[in-house]
Amino acid sequence: MSLVTEYSNDGKQFIIHITGKFDFSLVQDFRESYDGISERVTTVVVDFRETNYIDSSALGMLLNMRKSFGPGSRSIHLVNCRPDIRRILDISRFDKLFVID
DSSP states (O other), rough: OEEEEEEESSEEEEEEEEEEEEGGGGHHHHHHHHHTTTTTEEEEEETTTTEEEEHHHHHHHHHHHHHHOOSSSSSEEEEEEOOOHHHHHTTTTGGTTTEEE
């Protein structure tokens, strides 16, 4: 499991790529990944293309990230979700809080 971040060329998107399991073992790394991101960022993208598992702590980490940005300050997109991960997000009603692509 690993976590890699990058900015888009224009600096307006911040992308977090998660590989393997997104679980409690990534709490610290995940929090540090978005702490202090550029003020220019209007969209945060969490890319699940290489993620094969998420648990309830991952859901909590996503909610904490959203809370840390404040209301309406940034759009958060959860992208490239495998069907089982998408099902977990749907059951948790995350489509009401995040943009799921």
